[in-house]
Amino acid sequence: MRDKDVTSSRRGFRAVLKPREELRIKRGHPWVYDNEIAFVEGSPPPGAEVSLFDSKASFLGKGFFNPSSKIRLRLYSRTGEKADKAFFEKAFSEALAWRRRFFDDKKESQRIVFGEADNLPGLIVDLFVGQVDAGKPEPGPVGRWLSCQFLSLGVELRKAEIVRSLAGILAPDGIVERSEAPVRALEGLEASSGVLYGTVPGNVLIREGEAVFSVDLSEGQKTGWFLDQRANRAAAARFARGAKVLDVFCNQGGFGILAAKAGAAQVLAVDSSRGALVAAARNAVLNGVGSRYSTVEANAFDYLRNLEKEKAKFDLIILDPPAFAKSRSSVEQAYKGYKEINLRAMRLLNRGGILVSCSCSYWFDEHRFETMVEDAAFDCGRRIRLIEARTQDMDHPIVSGYGESKYLKCRIMELR
Incomplete structure (x- = not known):
């Protein structure tokens, strides 16, 4: 299903929790399990945005629905906002602002998105800042590349919008997907990898403190480092x-x-x-x-x-x-x-x-x-x-x- 198929689905899907299942969610946990839901109103398609309510009809948040997963709903918002271009741009900007408290994204490689901790369930984005490792004595100019994992159905179906938003905010030279983790199978997804935007070299040289490391963005473990x-x-x-x-x-x-x-x-x-x-x-x-x-x-x-x-x-x-x-x-x-x-x-x-x-x-x-x-x-x-x-x-x-x-x-x- 493409991005537009998800976002154009009819609105108003609701999931209602069983009594006394709301405390963990209210305290901040973003996952709603299948056995915690009393019923779902409507017939939301896989990946649809579904509003969550407790048994007393109090609104708790909005999440991505997956009828094939034990984690039936992954909350991305505690308000009623849509997971559209504006949402992703805001979420990425807020995630970047947190990192800029501690790191320089022009010079230092870092994790830009840490899934649910950044209100982007199942999405991992690592930024690598360095030079192309061409095996030559003199490395090339400094570049910036993103290595991503789409580990849940909700972000998988919105991949194109996510890539566009990342490219607009971070202006990388390239974005590579490394969605090979076994957890994708629990979401009903197959492994997926490849270049999504721009160009991505096989290896880049990144700095960590006083050391330099060659990182394989295409074949290295997980996102590469x-x-x-x-x-x-x-x-x-x-x-x-x-x-x-x-x-x-x-x-x-x-x-x-x-x-x-x-x-x-x-x-x-x-x-x-x-x-x-x-x-x-x-x-x-x-x-x-x-x-x-x-x-x-x-x-x-x-x-x-x-x-x-x-x-x-x-x-x-x-x-x-x-x-x-x-x-x-x-x-x-x-x-x-x-x-x-x-x-x-x-x-x-x-x-x-x-x-x-x-x-x-x-x-x-x-x-x-x-x-x-x-x-x-x-x-x-x-x-x-x-x-x-x-x-x-x-x-x-x-x-x-x-x-x-x-x-x-x-x-x-x-x-x-």
Whole structure:
């Protein structure tokens, strides 16, 4: 269905909640589940704008309707406004204004839209500022590119209007779609990728602090680079001078290369993806730290176990695994995985060494994460001294009433 098919649908569709189902919505949560709705008036087509009311007929907001999803309605507004050109331009302008409190969008790569946290359910937009990486000694002029994910039906059906609005407000050189996340299947959507506007190079060189990284906008993981960990990478690097560093689940080398740039004596980077390691090794060379940066292709669990058998020791260990818990039902199994890698990392640290431990799973909440870390320390006879409790960077805003917006945990700890 094209944009005009959705916006031209007859108006007045209403969804009414069952009694006592409205409190979570009133507190700010944007999702309405199928089992919370008493009835829907009319026959709204997939993706239509539907007004939400509680059981006493009080208006609660307006959202995108999807009859094929457990999340039946995704609220984009607490007023009656339409999701038209004016709405998207306003939403993007407000999102950009928040980022400009903390970042310079002319110089710094950043997340411009963080889905529901920016009242744009299912939409992710990352801005990459840098130079085309053509593999030549002299990079090209500075450019700006957007990498987008359309992860819900509502924004998928309004893709053309969204692209037009983004192009008008941000004036990028190009916009690429990276809507390959499995969550699209829950919305009844297939994976989709490709250039939506302008021209987009394969790789661009972006700056992060004093480092430069080559980011693959077309084939890199998710949108190309994990911008949410930017501040945490800088924080971890403060402890790297003269250190022997182990970077586990290193991906394209963000943590380890910044550690090397900060003066680490040696960095050993571990990942199971050969492609990620090739990118990390090249990034090390780009930053002039290739002689102190080595990579190992291995399963992290197996490799940590082998290092322990070899009685290897490190001064700084970084654990930045993928989400082990992707649903409530997987939390207990995830606990075992997180605890194992943390326990083995603690055994590999010298006394007074630093552990940087992360989890990007919303379902594995802060309490579970901290309990897991303490349990791992107890089991290996170590004691931790917390240095910093951190979360995602400011371009991934955390909003009240929507717990899913606070998903990243990062703890920097000294091991005694």
